[in-house]
Amino acid sequence: MAAQSRTTISTKELKDLLDTGADITILDVRNDDEFQRWVVEGRHRPSMVHIPYFVAVEEPDQFVKTVESQIPKEKLVVAVCAKGDSSAWIAEEFLRPRGYQVVNLEGGMLQWGQFYDFRLVPESAHDQVQVYQIQRTARGCLHYLVAYENDKVVVIDPPRHWEQVLDFVRQKGWTITHIFDTHGHADHISGGSALSKATGAPYFLHPYDAIHPIDVLPATIEYHYLQDGMSFRLGDATLTALHIPGHTLGNIAFLLNANGRYLFSGDSLFIVSIARPDLGGRGETWSGLWYDTLTTRLLTLPDDVLVLPGHFSQHAEARQDGLFAARLGDLKKTNEDIQRALSLDKEQFVSYLLSHLPVFPPEYVDIKRVNAGLLQPEPEKADELELGKNVCALASAYR
Numbered sequence: 001m002a003a004q005s006r007t008t009i010s011t012k013e014l015k016d017l018l019d020t021g022a023d024i025t026i027l028d029v030r031n032d033d034e035f036q037r038w039v040v041e042g043r044h045r046p047s048m049v050h051i052p053y054f055v056a057v058e059e060p061d062q063f064v065k066t067v068e069s070q071i072p073k074e075k076l077v078v079a080v081c082a083k084g085d086s087s088a089w090i091a092e093e094f095l096r097p098r099g100y101q102v103v104n105l106e107g108g109m110l111q112w113g114q115f116y117d118f119r120l121v122p123e124s125a126h127d128q129v130q131v132y133q134i135q136r137t138a139r140g141c142l143h144y145l146v147a148y149e150n151d152k153v154v155v156i157d158p159p160r161h162w163e164q165v166l167d168f169v170r171q172k173g174w175t176i177t178h179i180f181d182t183h184g185h186a187d188h189i190s191g192g193s194a195l196s197k198a199t200g201a202p203y204f205l206h207p208y209d210a211i212h213p214i215d216v217l218p219a220t221i222e223y224h225y226l227q228d229g230m231s232f233r234l235g236d237a238t239l240t241a242l243h244i245p246g247h248t249l250g251n252i253a254f255l256l257n258a259n260g261r262y263l264f265s266g267d268s269l270f271i272v273s274i275a276r277p278d279l280g281g282r283g284e285t286w287s288g289l290w291y292d293t294l295t296t297r298l299l300t301l302p303d304d305v306l307v308l309p310g311h312f313s314q315h316a317e318a319r320q321d322g323l324f325a326a327r328l329g330d331l332k333k334t335n336e337d338i339q340r341a342l343s344l345d346k347e348q349f350v351s352y353l354l355s356h357l358p359v360f361p362p363e364y365v366d367i368k369r370v371n372a373g374l375l376q377p378e379p380e381k382a383d384e385l386e387l388g389k390n391v392c393a394l395a396s397a398y399r
């Protein structure tokens with residue numbers, strides 16, 4: 001990009017710079033607590049300088065001094081704040097007049113959190129179905145499309161910003177035939193129900209996850225029952241639901257049998273680590289179920305199954321081509337929590353799980369309420385609920 005002539009950068013352009021490893025500096029001017037919570041991350045780690053906005057307001061000379069001591073003038077600076085206004089002011093008042101090449105991130109971290117990257121899973125390029133992994137870069141959430149018979153598509157775990165999915169699908173000339181949620185999510189607001197209303201495509205959820213596990217109240221949204229063994233024909237391929245309780249009671253994974261085999265593992269198997277059992281407030285009970293599911297249902301699947309997870313924790317988990325995917329056989333060699341499930345007995349495994357639980361974000365209880373239709377937040381409140389990276393995995397990386 002011609003940085004000198006530009007004053008702003010879009011989320012997509014920033015993502016591309018991070019993917020290619022461009023030598024940039026992020027100047028993040030949010031407050032300490034916001035900065036501690038989450039930052040811009042990508043495949044390549046940018047230089048990060050954090051100087052809160054209030055320093056520029058209250059001690060402008062100090063602000064300039066810190067900028068000049070920490071940011072080299074020859075590098076492109078991307079100024080970032082919560083919504084894009086404060087950082088725009090900082091860029092124009094403090095950096096550009098001093099000769100910095102600076103661009104402001106449009107919409108700030110709010111927009112960064114709502115950026116989705118649609119990627120074809122290359123293994124499926126010549127299969128009977130084409131699988132797309134939709135990466136929500138900032139939050140580590142992964143959503144999926146399975147396109148079949150040239151003009152139809154199934155959506156798995158649609159995000160809150162379902163309009164972006166619908167735009168993509170319409171550009172391809174596809175019609176959505178089914179919408180699935182692998183489970184009642186705690187970390188992000190599902191777009192399943194809204195996408196179903198907008199398109200008329202049926203929305204499926206396991207009935208156990210249509211009960212809020214902490215409130216013990218039934219969902220008010222409309223949904224179709226999704227149950228173990230239900231099979232959906234997608235042209236010559238089949239998509240089969242596997243009930244895999246543990247992370248939630250109604251947790252589902254989908255096995256896609258085309259020429260190749262794909263497992264949409266949702267929140268169960270990740271590239272690093274596995275899903276945590278406690279986000280429904282029933283960790284002690286669900287840990288044992290989770291062990292049984294892992295050892296009898298998931299880890300007994302064929303090693304050649306390509307696991308497509310519902311989350312990643314670190315960008316480094318991506319393959320060379322940027323996709324978050326791995327063969328089950330490879331995960332058994334690299335994923336330490338999978339190895340524990342295979343080597344420990346039930347009691348040992350449960351005690352391992354319960355002693356390694358990451359912090360429980362309090363907003364997750366409300367997100368589950370939203371997903372059950374028990375709470376309807378204003379868009380700003382919904383943005384707030386979804387801020388930051390997900391913590392759905394047991395991985396120590398999250399703690």
Ligand SMILES: [Fe+2]
Pocket residue numbers: 183184185186187247267392
């Ligand atoms: Fe989850």
Ligand SMILES: [Fe+2]
Pocket residue numbers: 185186187188267310311390392
């Ligand atoms: Fe999740």
